[in-house]
Amino acid sequence: xxxxxxxxxxxHPADFDFWRLHARQCLAQHIEPEYLSWRVKSENAGLFDSIxxxxxxxxxxxxxxxxxxxxxxxxxxxxxxxxxxxxxxxxRFALLYRVLxxxxxxxxxxxxxxxxxxxxxxxxxACAVRRDQHKMKAFVRFRQYQVDGTDYYHxxxxxDHHILRxxxxxxxxxxxxxxxxxxxxxxxxxxxxxxxxxxxxVPAHSLPDTENMDxxxxxxxxxxxxxxxxxxxxMRSEMPVKYWKNLPESVLIAQLSSGAGERSQDMIDRxxxxxxxxxxxx
Amino acid sequence: xxxxxxxxxxxSKYSNLxxxxxxxxxFSTFEKNSAQRVKRVQPVNVGFxxxxxxxxxxxxILADAAKYDASCSSSGSTxxxxxxxxxxxxxxxxxxxxxxxxxxxxxxxxxxxxxxxCTYDCHYCVNRVSSNTPRARFSVxxxxxxxxxxxxxxxxxxxxxxxxxxxxxxxxxxxxVEVARRLRTVHDFRGYIHxxxxxxxxxxxxxxxxxxxxxxxINVELPTRSSLSALAPEKDHASIGRSMGTIRNAIEEASxxxxxxxxxxxxxxxxxxxxxxxxxxxxxxxxxxxCSDRLYKRFKMKRxxxxxxxPIPDASAVLPLAPPNLLREHRLYxxxxxxxxxxxxxxxxxDQAYEGMLDLALDPKLSWALSHxxxxxxDVNSACRDSLLRVPGLGVKGVEKILQARASMRLRLSDxxxxxxxxERMKPFVTTLDWSPSTLLExxxxxxxxxxxxxxxDLFSTAS
Numbered sequence: 001x002x003x004x005x006x007x008x009x010x011x012h013p014a015d016f017d018f019w020r021l022h023a024r025q026c027l028a029q030h031i032e033p034e035y036l037s038w039r040v041k042s043e044n045a046g047l048f049d050s051i052x053x054x055x056x057x058x059x060x061x062x063x064x065x066x067x068x069x070x071x072x073x074x075x076x077x078x079x080x081x082x083x084x085x086x087x088x089x090x091x092r093f094a095l096l097y098r099v100l101x102x103x104x105x106x107x108x109x110x111x112x113x114x115x116x117x118x119x120x121x122x123x124x125x126a127c128a129v130r131r132d133q134h135k136m137k138a139f140v141r142f143r144q145y146q147v148d149g150t151d152y153y154h155x156x157x158x159x160d161h162h163i164l165r166x167x168x169x170x171x172x173x174x175x176x177x178x179x180x181x182x183x184x185x186x187x188x189x190x191x192x193x194x195x196x197x198x199x200x201x202v203p204a205h206s207l208p209d210t211e212n213m214d215x216x217x218x219x220x221x222x223x224x225x226x227x228x229x230x231x232x233x234x235m236r237s238e239m240p241v242k243y244w245k246n247l248p249e250s251v252l253i254a255q256l257s258s259g260a261g262e263r264s265q266d267m268i269d270r271x272x273x274x275x276x277x278x279x280x281x282x
Numbered sequence: 283x284x285x286x287x288x289x290x291x292x293x294s295k296y297s298n299l300x301x302x303x304x305x306x307x308x309f310s311t312f313e314k315n316s317a318q319r320v321k322r323v324q325p326v327n328v329g330f331x332x333x334x335x336x337x338x339x340x341x342x343i344l345a346d347a348a349k350y351d352a353s354c355s356s357s358g359s360t361x362x363x364x365x366x367x368x369x370x371x372x373x374x375x376x377x378x379x380x381x382x383x384x385x386x387x388x389x390x391x392x393x394x395x396x397x398x399x400c401t402y403d404c405h406y407c408v409n410r411v412s413s414n415t416p417r418a419r420f421s422v423x424x425x426x427x428x429x430x431x432x433x434x435x436x437x438x439x440x441x442x443x444x445x446x447x448x449x450x451x452x453x454x455x456x457x458x459v460e461v462a463r464r465l466r467t468v469h470d471f472r473g474y475i476h477x478x479x480x481x482x483x484x485x486x487x488x489x490x491x492x493x494x495x496x497x498x499x500i501n502v503e504l505p506t507r508s509s510l511s512a513l514a515p516e517k518d519h520a521s522i523g524r525s526m527g528t529i530r531n532a533i534e535e536a537s538x539x540x541x542x543x544x545x546x547x548x549x550x551x552x553x554x555x556x557x558x559x560x561x562x563x564x565x566x567x568x569x570x571x572x573c574s575d576r577l578y579k580r581f582k583m584k585r586x587x588x589x590x591x592x593p594i595p596d597a598s599a600v601l602p603l604a605p606p607n608l609l610r611e612h613r614l615y616x617x618x619x620x621x622x623x624x625x626x627x628x629x630x631x632x633d634q635a636y637e638g639m640l641d642l643a644l645d646p647k648l649s650w651a652l653s654h655x656x657x658x659x660x661d662v663n664s665a666c667r668d669s670l671l672r673v674p675g676l677g678v679k680g681v682e683k684i685l686q687a688r689a690s691m692r693l694r695l696s697d698x699x700x701x702x703x704x705x706e707r708m709k710p711f712v713t714t715l716d717w718s719p720s721t722l723l724e725x726x727x728x729x730x731x732x733x734x735x736x737x738x739x740d741l742f743s744t745a746s
Contacts, residue, residue, distance in 0.1 A: 109689075109690045112686050112687060112689055112690050113687060113690055113691055114683050114686070114687050114700055114701065115687060115691070115693070115696075115697035115700045115701075120700050134378070137378050138378050138379055138380050138381075139380070140436050141435060141436055141437065142434065142435040142436055143435070144434070144435065153434065153435070155436070170372075170374070172365065173363035173364065173365055173372045174363065174364065174370065174371060174372040174436075174473075175364070175370050175434070175436075176363065176364035176365045176367065176370065177364060177367070177368060177369060177370060178370060178434060209435075211431060213431050213432070213435055213437075215338065216337065216338055216341060216428070216431075216432075217432065217435075217437055219338050219341050219342050219345075220341055220345050220392070220432075221381065221383065221389070222342075223341065223342045223343075223345035223346040223349070224345045224346070224348070224349050224383060224389060224393060225349070225383040225384055225385055226349050226350070226383075226385050226387075226592060227385075228592045228593055228605060228606055229385035229386070229387070229590075229592065229606060229608065230384055230385060231384070231385055231386030231608075232384055232386075233386075234382075234386030235382040235383065235384055235385070235386045238379065238382050238386075238388065239381065239382040247381065249381055253384055256383075256384050257384045260384065264593060264605065267593040267594065267595055267597065267603070268593050268603045268604065268605070270595075270597075271597070271603065272597045272598055272599035272600075272601075272603070
């Protein structure tokens with residue numbers, strides 16, 4: 001047993017494979033959860049420098065992971081952990097390691113106990129990550145630019161959690177034959193039809209779309225709305241206000257809502273219509 | 283749902299170059315391979331660019347004309363993607379709502395009519411021939427172009443295309459199918475397509491439609507023959523039923539796995555759906571639910587949509603001009619869910635109705651539970667799935683969680699908080715290791731208590 005406090009450093013805030021390697025190594029060395037801290041390399045640089053602790057910045061090449069591989073974990077934990085790792089909560093690594101420790105030290109059926117505090121917290125975090133991913137797939141909006149005759153698409157999006165890498169596969173599968181980039185405040189994903197790359201963030205452009213498709217989208221948005229059915233709370237709960245600044249149609253919402261009551265009452269007040277002359281049947 | 287980096291068998295790497303040089307590198311790389319790339323990117327339709335305002339004008343008319351079609355689903359189809367294709371588009375089973383209108387409805391698809399010229403005179407329709415609404419017509423290429431342009435910007439999951447009936451049902455259906463055919467075969471579009479089918483169209487055209495569309499639908503419009511003949515004289519239930527039957531048979535044939543090596547082509551992988559207008563005639567809720575029940579059983583419908591009749595700009599004198607009854611529509615959807623997911627029969631829900639109408643103050647599941655207190659309380663630690671599904675406040679997912687948790691523990695009342703957000707609603711109807719409702723279930727005031735504070739206040743204010 002290692003009695004001294006150990007710190008693990010992870011390169012990227014949502015790097016599941018790296019966390020997994022670290023966790024296996026720590027398990028193999030029987031490091032208990034209470035003696036283990038986690039930090040992300042890019043965050044809080046220098047904060048831990050003065051603490052007297054063992055650093056595990058790279059999985060040790062001589063580390064014997066064969067004993068760790070004997071400790072089997074349920075597939076349900078692996079898939080849950082891959083989602084939870086994307087969450088912004090600082091304690092996610094520690095919580096995952098604690099649950100991993102419990103699973104491999106006498107609580108094999110832990111994953112099916114949804115009422116356990118740790119499992120309940122993990123489930124809630126995974127749920128928040130999945131919801132964030134779903135909203136990202138929904139609200140990323142590309143603008144088209146032409147660079148020497150080639151169409152290029154760029155979008156800027158601000159997710160709550162570190163989900164860009166976990167979600168970019170969706171955009172590759174969907175927009176496989178387009179050249180696109182999706183930027184978040186932390187980093188940017190680039191796709192050229194074959195290779196997916198990540199680089200530093202690219203700020204939102206103010207250049208208009210080459211085909212002015214924004215205008216047609218706004219036309220569509222205001223035409224499809226039925227003013228007799230106004231339900232702003234339902235709309236806001238599914239499309240929270242925090243996303244509105246990157247959604248061009250949000251400028252119309254106030255205008256459409258305030259006119260809705262009048263438009264629908266007007267239809268009632270106007271009464272029935274006189275049939276047009278084209279409708280005459282012989 | 284994509285959650286792992288290894289999911290794509292495509293090389294992925296991280297670069298430390300700064301943003302500007304990265305973008306410049308990207309541009310120059312694109313230029314280097316531009317000859318190959320341009321072939322793979324969809325060509326911009328120059329003619330389309332020159333007529334933007336004309337398109338905008340048509341779009342305003344033809345989207346407005348399509349707004350009364352409630353269906354917005356983009357889910358339920360087979361999973362596919364474009365990594366091995368020449369175009370764009372994917373479906374992953376679950377639908378995605380890319381925006382929401384102020385009516386709370388999701389905007390998932392580009393929902394338009396090909397044209398709102400129509401030779402029919404259905405009284406409830408804003409596009410009927412006797413209406414003075416402005417008219418427009420898209421060309422097939424205009425709809426294809428608009429769909430692809432919106433899709434590329436991730437505004438939509440796909441296309442929902444309907445049409446007014448011009449020249450003949452077959453001619454109209456041919457035009458509608460042609461849009462889908464061009465999207466699929468010329469542009470290799472793999473996003474979602476929902477086509478409305480014209481009731482009198484030939485079975486051959488319906489068969490073609492199913493090859494290109496994920497979902498097909500025909501509106502049943504009204505639950506009884508008499509209402510339909512009074513409000514939509516050119517339509518009839520017999521021919522609507524024939525089309526629904528044709529589609530059902532084609533879907534069944536396509537999902538028949540006994541063919542082995544000779545698997546038939548995919549047909550409307552997301553099934554068929556339909557829509558009923560509520561409140562345009564005097565049909566009761568039980569009549570409507572009976573009709574839905576028959577449609578689900580006879581034609582294997584995926585969804586029946588209920589659309590509260592809404593005042594339209596060019597109204598017919600025959601129809602009520604009043605705000606849509608959204609609460610009634612909501613109760614019908616709740617009852618529909620009970621039939622599809624909770625094992626309720628239509629007659630069980632009908633037994634709770636008063637003069638054929640569902641209780642507006644309580645949801646139908648709670649209403650049923652209050653009238654069948656002999657079924658309760660249900661022991662969450664031992665009851666079967668069907669009994670658990672009857673508990674108010676417990677949804678399908680909650681029931682699954684209980685069954686899973688039960689394998690390794692005995693549940694207490696506090697555990698139910700992790701499973702359901704409506705534990706207060708459940709309490710009178712369940713027992714756990716440490717809870718029993720005792721006299722709560724038998725209380726004469728239980729109905730009033732369950733109605734909730736707001737409804738109670740409404741009740742007391744009308745009574746005084």
